Amino acid sequence: MALQEGDFIRLRYTGRAGENIFDTTDEENAKEEGIFNPRAEYGPVTVRLGSHHIIIGLEDELMGKEVGAEGEVDVPPEKAFGEHDEEAMKSVPVTQFREKPKRGTRIEAEGREGVVVDVIGRRAVVDFNHPLAGKTLNYSYTILEKVEDPVEQIKGLIKLFSGRTDIGISIADGTAELELPPAIAYDRRWMVWRGTLVREIFEYYPDVNDVVMKETISRPAKPEAAPEVVETEEPVETEETKEAEE
Template sequence: MALKEGDFVRLRYTGRVGENIFDTTDEEIAKEEGIYNPQAEYGPVTVRLGSHHVIVGLEDELIGKEVGAEGEVDVPPEKAFGAHEEEQVRSVPATQFREKPKRGTRVEVEGREGIVVDVIGRRAVVDFNHPLAGKTLHYSYAILEKVDDPVEQIAGLIKLFSGRTDIKISIADGVAELALPPAIMYDRRWLVWRGTLIREIFEYNPEIENVVMKETFPRPAKPEAAPEVPGTEEETKEAEE
């Protein structure tokens, strides 16, 4: 059966610009290409078609395909990260940075992230376009399966937004409960995307009336007592005296 907007699918993909891979769900490919991130969760991702969980050009390619389909697609800038706009390249005083700016350095200026593309005297030229703006992307993909279970769908959204796979999920009587691991509140990515996650849970699951996030802190284990080391015969006599 052909896939349509609203379907959740588990997807494997690799994205290239020319010969260079910039994104992949395959850990081995990431290591081979030198883009491996030890903090990332690799493996197939779960996305909802029509929700722009992947770039528009790739999403358009997937809609209408069937589970098991594999293929490749070229995605033009207008269906990827847009055109490269010259007005998004600005000259910024070097005094705005904590450290001396260098070419290729990613910086933040007035809440916007950009890349230093040149340094002229005491000013840095910063490109605020997306690094892939203006580029045609090439994707290879495989649609592994359709995901119908709401628990698996939510787990997929959590991984997609936060990269986490250690949150247990249960749904009962209109309540979706998420069992959060200790110290998750120190995870910046989780905090940034938590609101989006909740909104999408409600949007895609009309039967859910409440989302409960529960943290559990287990009692710390007591330290084991150090074993007694018996003294020598002379030490024992001295202690008795």
């Protein structure tokens, strides 16, 4: 059956800009290209078609395909990361930098990330365009399966948004419960994206009325007592022991 908007699928893909791979679900490809992230979870991703979980050009390509389909598609800038916008090039005083800026320095300002492309006198030219803006991209892909189980769908969304695979999920009586690992509050990516996750759960699962996030912290195990060391007094040296040693 042809895939359509609203279907969840497991997808394997590799994105290239020219000859260079910039994104891939394949760990070996990432290592070969020198973009491997040891903290990333590689492997197929679960996405919902029509929700823009992937760039529009790739999503359009997958609509109407069958499970098992594989192929390639060239994606123009307007369906990828947009055209390069000259107005996104800003001149910033070097005094706003903690350290002396140089070409290639990445910065964050006004909620946007940019890269220094030039330094002229006391001002730095910062490009706030996406690094792939204005480029035609190529994607190779394989549609592995359609994901029907809501629990597996939500697991896929969690991995997609936060990169985590250690969150337990159960759905019962209108409640989706997420079993969170300890210290997850220190995961910045999770904290940024969890609101989006909740919104999408309510949007895609009308029978879910509550989302409960439960973090269980167990009492640390008591350290084992060290074995008692019995101190013995050193023997007192006497004339008799001296003679014996001699």
